Amino acid sequence: MRPPTSAVPLTAGNGRVKEARKLSRRSVRAERRLFLADGPKAVEGALGADGCVVEVFATPTATGQYAGLASADVPWTLVDDKALAGLSDSVSPAGVVALCRFLDRPLADLLGSQERRLLAICADIRDPGNAGTVIRCADAAGADAVVFAGHSVDAYNPKTVRASVGSLFHLPLAVEPDPADAVRAAQAAGLVVLAADGAGEVDLERAGELLARPTAWLFGNEAWGLPAELAALADHRVRIPIHGRAESLNLSTAAALCLYASAREQRR
Known part of the structure; x- marks a missing residue:
């Protein structure tokens, strides 16, 4: 498994987490051409799209659970449960969210x-x-x-x-x-x-x-x-x-x- 970029999980107050959380708003997504893909299926799909994933945020538990995803050659950042919940719109977050680039073409x-x-x-x-x-x-x-x-x-x-x-x-x-x-x-x-x-x-x-x-x-x-x-x-x-x-x-x-x-x- 690829080692995480941070051994200590980031909290909800971390600047990078806060910036990623702003992508819940359409206007911010459109301005930055970035979005969040929540859950293992979405993250797996994003990792399969060349150059799409900027960074993956995951809890320590999810990192162990989805070791196959964690082995991908992208930055993998540990976050605590509260930080992850802030990045997910799911009622029961799966513990893994990818920060992705827009995919659309003219x-x-x-x-x-x-x-x-x-x-x-x-x-x-x-x-x-x-x-x-x-x-x-x-x-x-x-x-x-x-x-x-x-x-x-x-x-x-x-x-x-x-x-x-x-x-x-x-x-x-x-x-x-x-x-x-x-x-x-x-x-x-x-x-x-x-x-x-x-x-x-x-x-x-x-x-x-x-x-x-x-x-x-x-x-x-x-x-x-x-x-x-x-x-x-x-x-x-x-x-x-x-x-x-x-x-x-x-x-x-x-x-x-x-x-x-x-x-x-x-x-x-």
Whole structure:
């Protein structure tokens, strides 16, 4: 195991701990382009992303428990339980938190770096749990990237990071202020943009030929979906059939169905 950078655990009053604790605020994260990844799964994912981790804070107990993580070639700093609790937003902290660099890349670079066959564009999604789950679903479906567009929740919100269960560190991420620009950029890169829309003219279960093409799925806000003007920019609007009496599907559930439908057709 790599020796910790400090043999004596730092307390909550330590300057480095205080500075790291400020990253609970979105404005500070955005200014410094740093965020905290809380828990062993998140830390493991962060350590697997080259150059992402700046430093790991861990209690002595967690350092022994997660010896495999502690062997990574990054600064590993011991902190006491109170200091760790201040860095974690979990009710029951696991004892290990990584200080990480932002991962997002400009959308133009992301689309131009290589051929992309499956993207998820999230427009104005607000719930951090949903956002993290969409990232996780995109990762599981083998998507090439995720785009957070418009006034979406911060991708580095602690709840989003935790809900992604490490997937935030597995696939490229872009943040685009204007959802319409994200749609146009995807189309310019040769992707068919499919808007997930309950009133769509295309039935997901009958869209096999369409889904086999390089695709960017466009998902809207949890409460009001996609604005009409944004949905109109898509090449097609696709509906998920509701066979029972449910009014609609949760955003992350809908995203999982759409992304997996594309993944299935693209792998035939």
